[in-house]
Amino acid sequence: MSTKLLSYSVPYRLHHLSSILPHIRFNLLTSDDTAAMLEHPLVMEDPGSSEVIRNVVRRGASNMKARFGIGAEEMVLFFQARSELSPKEDRWSKRTPLTTRDDPFWIGIAMGTEIFCSNMDFTFVSVYDTEEDRWQQLPVWDRPLEDEDIDYTANFFILENQLYVHLNNDKSGCQHQHVLVYDRCEGVWRELDVTFPYVDWNCPPVVARVYLPAADQETHVSAVCPRPYKDESYLHGFLGTVGNFQKDGVLQDVVIEVEGQRFPCHRLVLSAASPYFRAMFTSDMAESRQKTVVLQVASIEDFCSLCVNQLTEIISHDELNVKEETTVWEAVVRWVQHSREDRLQHLPSILSHIRFNLLTSDDTTAILEHTLVREDPRCSEVIRDVVQKGNTDLRPRHGMFTEMMLMFDFMRCKEIFFMNPREGKYINCSYKPEDLSCITDIVVTSDNNIYILQLKMEAGNQLSLFKYNHAKNAWEQAGVSSVTGEPVYDQAFGATSLIALGGILYFIRVDPVDYEEHRRLQMRKYDPHSNQWQECSQLGLGETIDDIGTFSCGPNLYYLSHTTLHCYDPSMDMWYKRTPPMTITYLEIHAAVAIGTEIFCTDFEFTQTMVYDTESDCWQIRQGWPNPGNFSVEGCQNLFVLENQLHILLTCLRDSHTGNIYQEDYIYLVYVYDRSADAWRELKANLPYKKYHTYYSCSPVARIYLPYLKGT
Known part of the structure; x- marks a missing residue:
């Protein structure tokens, strides 16, 4: 900061630097920070400044306190007995007591101008307003059924200006603990998912502002991150995060509509990238206040009026929404013929931007025989050079991909x-048997990378990642370190899954049900910079046995069972309890999938659809399967999201009335959910008969360039 101030008037201020430096608290800096200061041009220009820094560091002024903003509030739980202090006041005055309760208060705490009080087991909470001399009763925690017979001891504490309560019970030999935070706006207590070590807490918690770097503690690996201005990849990481927000549908605040197609976007990003949108959203134009902005498509005249640089920039983009590369060539022909005499000279340079690797040999031959190409010999030479070099790095255009659901043949693992x-579209592809053996999960990331999690028995039962090479239609080692550092997979290992959220991979393991009340969900995330898996917060599941799965929805992860729902916030590395589905239905969930900011679920017989809104923490019941008659659902249901619409694949058994079941009695039905009508409508799909298999209850969907698949 001092060097930044000096830089405004270097010739007149540089001689003050040596007297300013002693006021910088070098005991709060790392050795790397100090070394960087010594190498700063201003310090190197003044030898006296370097000497001052070395003298200050050598003396080590450890008595210099941390700045106010460097501290962090930490809850401290002490072990010694409480002592009571009598305040020394000159005068006491009577105030209104609370007369509506017979049982005494156990704990009280002041926050602002109010005093919050509770009895020992937290079944009664009141707040006293010191300014109005008035008491008010507050709602209490809605205990889970399994906690009704447990006697808790409540202790209040305040953290970052919010009221918390710590509930503890260790009389039964198995310690039960909860931490709740009070939501003043909605008047409810919300439970935090935190894990405490087993310790006999016997006094109220105390909150202090602690300078964490000075504490004698191990730093959690997930809390370590490089300073943005020192990290060369910061710009790419920032833009990548913004891109992930767009792909995941997070924080979008405007919809751009073009020819009936709607594109949710971010005003900030559009304004930063385009002067046109900046003027639209920062002025008094009507569009600045509209949630949906309708854009008119440029006419052929507008396209033909582009200059050559604008044209080549457009046809160089991956995001062109064209089905075939011949469409790009036809647009170039139209542009040249609009002013043939002036533009034909540019055709050789334009042709190098056409992706001939995406054209068939017949298409290339037709272009070579076109009159515009034959009129200029340089054009033929450019085309032959491009085709001969064969640039396979040029990706297919955006519009050339088709969304495809991935399923495995249950009988043939390859x-x-x-x-x-x-x-x-139905395409069956075969791979090496060793590539698809012992798969435990498959996931598609927001940038269309496909990964499989595979158990390698020959490597000591370790779990490894394989990545799909779209262009080669093959599975390759992902170049990612093994999920665990030691052999971990055995019969008691439990369920494993792989989740993608915001471009980050998460590995999740759920303990088997025979762990009973000690069951946990353990999670690690992959750090591409260190090529290591980092530990994340664990989630205690207790005796939950009806696992459905873990899903990414919006910016968070969600663990779902019929009796519980938990939300994981990656930015806080913390789990929160949310409203479980059992509050609206007695039917157990069989399948679930996330779309937008909602999670859709179905029961085993598909009699109803349950929808959870992650933003409002609310469940709703929707329509189920309109059974056409004489069918029953058999085996797994597969929910999947295709072209931003919810679908379900059902394996059904036709009632033959003979008691015998034959292959022809099985039928596959595909339905799509019509949200506006709250109805499932059948798609007339003719699926070939196979024993389809997916991992968990939802099928992954990826954008595939069909010519890459064998057999097309």
Whole structure:
């Protein structure tokens, strides 16, 4: 900061630097920070400044306190007995007592101008307003059923100007603890998912502002991050995060509509990237206040009026929404013929931006025989050079991809079935048996990377990641370190899954049910910079046995069972309890999938659809399957999201009335959910008969360039 101030008037202020430096608290800096200061041009220009820094560091002024903003509030739980202090006041005055309760208060705490009080087991909470001399009763915690017979001891504490209560019970030999935070706006207590070590807490917690770097403690690996201005990848990481927000549908505040197609976007990003949108959103134009902005598509005349640099910039983009590369060539022809005499000279330089690796040999031959190409010999030479070099790094355009659901052939572990029932696309691909053996999960990231989590028995039962190479239609080592550092997979290992959120991979392990009340959900996330898996907060599951799975929805992860729902906030590395589905239905959930900011669930017979809104923490009941008659759901249901619409694949058994079941009695039905009508409508899909298999209850969907798949 001092060097920044000096830089405003270096010639007149530099001689003051040596007297300013002793006031910087070098005991709060790392050795790297101090070394960077010694190498700063201003310090190197003044030899006296370097000497001052070395003298201050050598003396080590450890008595210099941390600045106010460096501290962090930490809850401290002491072990010694409480002592009571009598305040020395000159005068006491009577105030209104609380007369509506017979049992005494156990704990009280002041926050602002109010005093919060509770009895010992936290079944009664009141707040006293010191300014109005008035008491008010507050709602209490809605205890889970399994906690009704447990006697807790309550202790209040205040952290970051919010009221918390710590509930503890260790009389039964198995310690039960909860931490609740009071939401003043909604008047409810919300439980935090925290894990305490087993310690006999016997006094109220105390909150202090602690300078964490000075504390004698191990720093959690997930809390360590480079300073943005020192990290060369900061810009890419920031833009990547913004891109992930767009892909995950997070924080979008405007919808751009073009020819009936709607594109949710961020005003800030559009304004930063385009002067056109900056003027639109920062002026008094009507669009600045609209949630949906309708744009008119440029006409052919507008396209043909582009200069050559604008044209080449457009046709160089991956995001062109064209089905075939011949469309790009046809647009170039139209542009040249609009002013043939002036523009034909630019055609050789334009042709290098056409992706000939995406054209068939017949398409390339047709272009070579076009009159515009034959008129200029340089054009033929450019085309032959591009084709001969064969630049396979050029990706297919955005519009050339097709969304395909990935399923495995249950009988043949070496095959993956790609399907899009909306477009009638069904492609079966075979791979090396060792590539698809012992798969425990498959996931598709927001940037369309496909990973499989595979158990390698020959490597001591370790879990490894394989990544799908789209262009080669093959599975390759992902170059990611093994999920665990030691062999961990055995019969008691429990369920494992792989989740992608915001471009980050999360590995999740859930203990088996025979762990009973000690069951946990353990999680690690992959750090590409260190190529290591970092530990995340664990979630205690207790005796929950009806696991459905873990899902990414919006910016968070959600663990779902019929009796519990937990939300994981990656920014805080913390789990929170949310409203479980059992509050609205007695039917157990069989399948679930996330779309937008909602999680859709179905029961085993598909009699109803349950929808959880992650923003409002609210469940709703929707319509189930309109059974056409004489069918029963058999085996797994597969929910999947295709072209931003919810679908379900049902394996059904037709009632033959003979008591015998044959292969032809099984039928596959695909339904799509119509949100506006709250109805499931059947797609007339003709799926080939196979024993389809997916991992967990939802099927991954990826954007596939179909010519890359074998057999097309």
